[in-house]
Amino acid sequence: MFQSPSSNLRAAGMVLLTLAIFAIDAFTALDIAIAVLYVVVVLCATSVWPRRGVLLTGVACAMLTVVAFALTHHELVSSPMARCVVSVAAIAITTLLAMAGMDATESLRQRSESLRLSEAFLASTQRISRTSSFRFQAPGGALYWSDEAARIFGVGLDQTPTLDLVREQTHPDDRHLITLATEQAARGEPTIELRHRLCLPDGVIKHVHMIARLAAVRGSQFEYLGALMDVSAAHAASEALHRTQAQLAHATRVTTLGELAASIAHEVNQPLAAVSTNGNACLRWLNRPQPDLLEARLALDRILADTCRASEVIKRIRALARKGEAQRLPLDLGTLLHDTAALVQRELSNHRIVFELRLAPKLPPVEGDAVQLQQVVINLLMNAMQAIDGAAPDAPRRARRIVVGTRLDGGQVEVAVSDTGPGLSEAQAGRLFEAFYTTKADGMGMGLAICRSIVDAHGGRIRALPTAGPGATIAFSLPSAALAAKVAS
Incomplete structure (x- = not known):
């Protein structure tokens, strides 16, 4: 494995320290447990070598302790023997604790890395799906949200989220919906769902969908966990689909009118024929030597009624053929x-x-x-x-x-x-x-x-x-x- 220059220097220093401890322990007449200093070597090894290297360092230090004891004491004397046993035990215990510490540190590092990756994955997923998470407390209005929520609301990531900020970014016509949702949260309702619009400072209108569920109750405080989704794209697609359906429905109506051409012609022709008949009758009543004004007036009334009838038929046909909003x-x-x-x-x-x-x-x-x-x-x-x-x-x-x-x-x-x-x-x-x-x-x-x-x-x-x-x-x-x-x- 490649080691950095600083690691090589630490390794060289540890070797020199080990040799110094061995020399003092083996070739001096100091009546103390010099070998206990090998504990320092074992602890320093944790910053240079992996778990296996630390184990080998501990074994080497224990062996050097025994060798130094053999070189300086040819007979088994209780006091030096006790110092040797204590030194070896200290080295063994330190080695085991150092290895356990390394295992715990590695496990913590892996969990920290896993958490970092999870947070990065969650943030990326939220950004791709335009979905954010938040936590809200009521009453009181304490609010915490993810970075994606700040992007959806068009504010800086370092800006503290507040209920007033949410109201400020909400479209003026929809702010009463925020008030209603806040009142629901204050009552502790289990689920709160809200669709409203945001009006950002640059004039952009966003459509958002919020859903929150009651997560915890602490006395009179209700804590909600929820998700906020930017559904502007879905809303635009829905509007486009609605326009397409309206155009298709209009085309179908026009086609149907073509299929009903004979019926429509007959429906229009009836009042027109009646108008012609009543018009001729009116002329006859007026052309008499003594005009019958009453009959002529009745004929004119029938003409007006049939004219209105024909007009209504044409109006219904034009309504079917028109293209407009419902x-x-x-x-x-x-x-x-x-x-x-x-x-x-x-x-x-x-x-x-x-x-x-x-x-x-x-x-x-x-x-x-x-x-x-x-x-x-x-x-x-x-x-x-x-x-x-x-x-x-x-x-x-x-x-x-x-x-x-x-x-x-x-x-x-x-x-x-x-x-x-x-x-x-x-x-x-x-x-x-x-x-x-x-x-x-x-x-x-x-x-x-x-x-x-x-x-x-x-x-x-x-x-x-x-x-x-x-x-x-x-x-x-x-x-x-x-x-x-x-x-x-």
């Missing part, structure tokens, strides 16, 4: 279903499908975006129509039926779309709402996946219900506006 407003599902049925009625008639709308009375309003929910209903109706066509295209009209029903289940308003198609197997029902999974030969597998994302975003649930007879039933439920407001509060 608007959550109280909605009457009955009215929404009536409007949707009007858009698809012509298409259903062309496919010889009987359509029934069974609305439960006095349904409470739900809170949602009318365009998105109408898209869900249209998609379910079109799927049901295509399922019936694929099952028995030549079946009698009475066997080709779609029923849309509503009911109130607790605080949830449910809409169920049932058809008389081939139905769904258990495997199909389990995967029906997965993206890119389809039961149609030319399907993309995105319609029902989009429906699920829309219903989920409204706090509802969509599922395939088991049916006793042929066909399939797809139902979605939405919380009533009152229940949604209660949950939000």
Whole structure:
């Protein structure tokens, strides 16, 4: 093993000291236990050689003690013999203690190195994952955190963490959340979870997620251990996904409008034809020798009503085709279903499908975006129509039926779309709402996946219900506006 110059000098000094002790012990007539000084040599050996070297040094010193005794005392005399035994015992004990000390020192060094590596590994892992750890005491607000927490909050590593510092770095609109979390900690609640934003001095906005659990209770003091995660990247990804889903939903609506072109044209043509008929009638009433103003006024009233009807149809179509942010407003599902049925009625008639709308009375309003929910209903109706066509295209009209029903289940308003198609197997029902999974030969597998994302975003649930007879039933439920407001509060 390579040794440094200082180690070589210490080794040379130990050899000289050993020889000096041996010379004094062997060739002088001093009546004292000179050999005990070998203990110094053994202790010095611990800083020069490893464990094996110290053991050999102790053995060598003991042997030199015996040799010196043999050279100076040819007869066994009790006093010199006792000094020799004491010296050898002292050397042996010192050697054993020195080796034990070296073992303890090495063990402590290994533990210290392991702790250092663990701390470095933890710090690196926290920095990579943008997750920090902290300890918080309440009441009182004593706070301790890891270096990564300081980086997340955008402060120096040497800055003392305080609750005031946390409030200062928090977005002004979210500071009340910090107050609520502090009050929870003061009450000693077992788990505290918080999502809020940080507004750093350079204008950067960060989204963070904090979760802490009660670790110890000391009298009226509660100590929490927790983790703080920078979820800004995940939030940005979620926002991007939401925008992509909105764009895909818009594209699907436009495609659906293309498929419903005939129905839409018929729906618009009806009020326009009525306008033309009433306009001609009004002219006839006015062109009489004695104009009938009352009948003419009634004809004009019918023209205005039909004009409003055509305008409403166009407005609904434009709403479906528009691309914009969702608007959550109280909605009457009955009215929404009536409007949707009007858009698809012509298409259903062309496919010889009987359509029934069974609305439960006095349904409470739900809170949602009318365009998105109408898209869900249209998609379910079109799927049901295509399922019936694929099952028995030549079946009698009475066997080709779609029923849309509503009911109130607790605080949830449910809409169920049932058809008389081939139905769904258990495997199909389990995967029906997965993206890119389809039961149609030319399907993309995105319609029902989009429906699920829309219903989920409204706090509802969509599922395939088991049916006793042929066909399939797809139902979605939405919380009533009152229940949604209660949950939000």
